Amino acid sequence: MKYEWKELYDQLADCRKCGLSDKRTNIVIGVGNTKSRIMFIGEGPGRDEDEQGVPFVGAAGKLLDKMLAAIDLDREKVYIANIVKCRPPNNRTPQESEAVACLPYLRAQFALLSPKIIVCLGATAAKYVYDKEVRITRDRGVWKCVKGVWIMPTYHPAALLRDESKKRDAWTDFKNIRDKLKEIQEQEQ
Ligand code: URA
Numbered sequence: 001m002k003y004e005w006k007e008l009y010d011q012l013a014d015c016r017k018c019g020l021s022d023k024r025t026n027i028v029i030g031v032g033n034t035k036s037r038i039m040f041i042g043e044g045p046g047r048d049e050d051e052q053g054v055p056f057v058g059a060a061g062k063l064l065d066k067m068l069a070a071i072d073l074d075r076e077k078v079y080i081a082n083i084v085k086c087r088p089p090n091n092r093t094p095q096e097s098e099a100v101a102c103l104p105y106l107r108a109q110f111a112l113l114s115p116k117i118i119v120c121l122g123a124t125a126a127k128y129v130y131d132k133e134v135r136i137t138r139d140r141g142v143w144k145c146v147k148g149v150w151i152m153p154t155y156h157p158a159a160l161l162r163d164e165s166k167k168r169d170a171w172t173d174f175k176n177i178r179d180k181l182k183e184i185q186e187q188e189q
Contacts, residue, residue, distance in 0.1 A: 005034060008108050012085060017101040020044075020086035020094075026053030027086060030109055032079035037188075038181055039115040040064070041106070042082045043124040043156065044094050050087035055080045060158040064121070067157065067170070071178035081109050083128050099128055116184045118149060119177055122156025141173045143180070150180055 012027055028045040031054050048058035056064050068074055084094040084102045094102075106129075110118075120126040126134040130144060130153050144151050154173040155166050 003108065003112070005112055008105065008112065012105060015085070015105075018084075018086075018098045020084060020088060020098055023089060024086040025050045028053055028055050028082060029085055029105075030079060030081035031055050032075050033077055034079060034113060036077060036079045036113065037115055037184055038073075038078050038117040038119065038177070039110065039113055040078055040080045040119045040121055041125040041129055042080070042121045044082050044084035045087040046091050047087065055082055056157075059161060060156065063157040063161060067174050070171075071174050073178075073181075079109075079113055079115065081106060083125055093124055099124070103128060116149060117177065117180055118151045120151065120153040122159060123153075125156075126153035140169060141176060143176075150184075152177065152180075 009029065012029055015021055015027065026045075028049045042056060042060075045055065046058050046060070048061070049055055055061070064080075065074070068078065083099050083106065085105060086102075088094050088098070118129060120129050123134060123136040126136060126139065130151050131139065134153060136153060136155065136159075140154050141152065152173065154177075155170045160166050160170055
């Protein structure tokens with residue numbers, strides 16, 4: 001039988017694969033269009049996301065929504081997930097063991113969605129999805145094509161809230177994302 005979204009949700013419901021499960025309020029699995037050609041990947045849930053069970057609903061999420069809107073996208077058109085599905089205490093970076101424990105779920109999401117574009121939001125997502133040795137200031141905006149899937153790291157929206165000077169580069173990246181998506185949609189027509 002084909003692996004379906006419901007099975008993924010069932011498996012995740014009771015996940016105790018790492019210590020982050022001890023303190024979670026909700027597992028934050030993903031949001032958006034499960035038929036989208038584009039997947040955005042963040043780091044892990046913060047307080048708001050933990051409370052609501054939905055990725056990117058806090059301040060960084062509001063900025064992400066604005067950036068998506070600027071390139072004619074919204075949560076109905078994209079799929080958004082995180083490297084880890086449970087909130088790290090005090091929003092610390094997920095430990096390697098936590099990310100490794102959680103990555104099979106992200107891989108399952110990827111397999112179910114089969115996107116043509118992956119955007120890694122920030123260094124943590126880029127480290128596990130793009131290149132282990134990534135440096136976000138050096139590598140942001142640089143596409144890599146792996147088995148027909150275009151992957152690009154860009155700044156995490158929280159980084160843009162901390163440092164407004166990064167917004168110009170992020171805008172360049174988002175325009176590139178818009179163009180790549182258009183190119184892919186045209187090829188698929
Ligand atoms: N930051 C992330 O990386 N993911 C979220 O879901 C929220 C904030």
